[in-house]
Amino acid sequence: MRLAPFRRIRMQSSFLPAIVLLVCCATVVGAEAAPFAYVSNEGSASISIIDTATDKVVSTMKIGQKPRGIAISPDGKRLYISDQTANALRVIDTGKNAEITQVTLGESPEAIYVSADGKWLSAAIEEDNQVLIVDASTLTIARRVKMKGKNPEHAVFSPDGKWLYVSAEEADSVDIVDVGRGEVIKSVTVGDRPRGIGFLPDGSRAYVAAENADTVNVFDTKTHEVITRIKAGKRSNGVTVHPDGKRVYVSSGGDGTVQVIDTGSNTIVATIPVGKRPWNMAITADGKKLYVACGRSDAVAVVDTESNKKIAEVPVGSLPWGVAIH
Numbered sequence: 001m002r003l004a005p006f007r008r009i010r011m012q013s014s015f016l017p018a019i020v021l022l023v024c025c026a027t028v029v030g031a032e033a034a035p036f037a038y039v040s041n042e043g044s045a046s047i048s049i050i051d052t053a054t055d056k057v058v059s060t061m062k063i064g065q066k067p068r069g070i071a072i073s074p075d076g077k078r079l080y081i082s083d084q085t086a087n088a089l090r091v092i093d094t095g096k097n098a099e100i101t102q103v104t105l106g107e108s109p110e111a112i113y114v115s116a117d118g119k120w121l122s123a124a125i126e127e128d129n130q131v132l133i134v135d136a137s138t139l140t141i142a143r144r145v146k147m148k149g150k151n152p153e154h155a156v157f158s159p160d161g162k163w164l165y166v167s168a169e170e171a172d173s174v175d176i177v178d179v180g181r182g183e184v185i186k187s188v189t190v191g192d193r194p195r196g197i198g199f200l201p202d203g204s205r206a207y208v209a210a211e212n213a214d215t216v217n218v219f220d221t222k223t224h225e226v227i228t229r230i231k232a233g234k235r236s237n238g239v240t241v242h243p244d245g246k247r248v249y250v251s252s253g254g255d256g257t258v259q260v261i262d263t264g265s266n267t268i269v270a271t272i273p274v275g276k277r278p279w280n281m282a283i284t285a286d287g288k289k290l291y292v293a294c295g296r297s298d299a300v301a302v303v304d305t306e307s308n309k310k311i312a313e314v315p316v317g318s319l320p321w322g323v324a325i326h
Helices: 003-013 018-033
Strands: 036-041 046-051 056-062 067-072 078-083 088-093 098-104 109-114 120-125 130-135 140-146 150-157 163-170 173-178 183-189 194-199 205-210 215-220 225-231 236-241 247-252 257-262 267-273 278-283 289-294 299-304 309-315 320-325
Touching: 036 067, 036 289, 046 067, 056 309, 067 120, 078 109, 088 109, 120 150, 130 150, 130 163, 140 183, 150 194, 163 194, 163 205, 173 194, 183 225, 194 247, 205 236, 205 247, 215 236, 225 267, 236 278, 236 289, 247 278, 257 278, 267 309, 289 320, 299 320
Parallel strands: 067 109, 067 320, 109 150, 194 236, 278 320
Antiparallel strands: 036 046, 036 320, 046 056, 067 078, 078 088, 088 098, 109 120, 120 130, 130 140, 150 163, 163 173, 173 183, 194 205, 205 215, 215 225, 236 247, 247 257, 257 267, 278 289, 289 299, 299 309
16 A cells, blocks of 8 residues: 555556655655554454554555454564464465455454564464464464463563563452463552553553453553552553653543553543543554554544644444554
């Protein structure tokens, strides 16, 4: 999708004066600078692609049977989708917006994450009570890690790639995995039904939402212990961290809001109405916009992080589950 406009402009501008060509090229560079937000729609088996410069859907791609987990490689060239019904990982070439391969995972895969260096993927396999660690270069399964918690949903890499923090829907604890050893080294109680997880950029703390407890647990990652609990909105769920590390965003599915946590005080400083059943989220690299999948609204809410206001609602497919941005 990114390459086609460039080819079209080059062909047309070959007949124009050089100055016009320079202007066109500058326009292309500007357009390329705006990232895309990729949204997995589990109800319509599709991926909606949003241009974050205009907050409009520019393309919709049919994919699999029930796409849920979504992640993108650090270079933006590959999009990874878990297909819950097909029990597979689907790999998309973002330059062509085409599926290039799929990998069998296990029964009912949920969230997908990529390590910061792009070398590893994690896949939470719900019905198998496993987390798979996948070599991103070969797309082969390097390790299968048995979880203590039942029905794992999110398995998130620490920024240094040494740890995976894993939440499980039918549990009250987080399993902590030593990635190098490929085993659970500790389980920590957080409250009923842990969900989304986010690490501060320096890796010093992790924030874990517990949906049925309506709380967010703050971990000291040196000790892997909870140091405080924050009372959050109803059915707290998705967690996303601002690139500056000063704010954490938590979706509240029961309230239709996103709450903003000040990481200096670990208090909620803003509550933003976004839509029906907000779920998983992603933030732009510059930290200016937050994109929230609102499952029951069939839309993505766009939040201006400076004003803490919803500035757009983008209609997507049915039951959007997650967002990845590059």
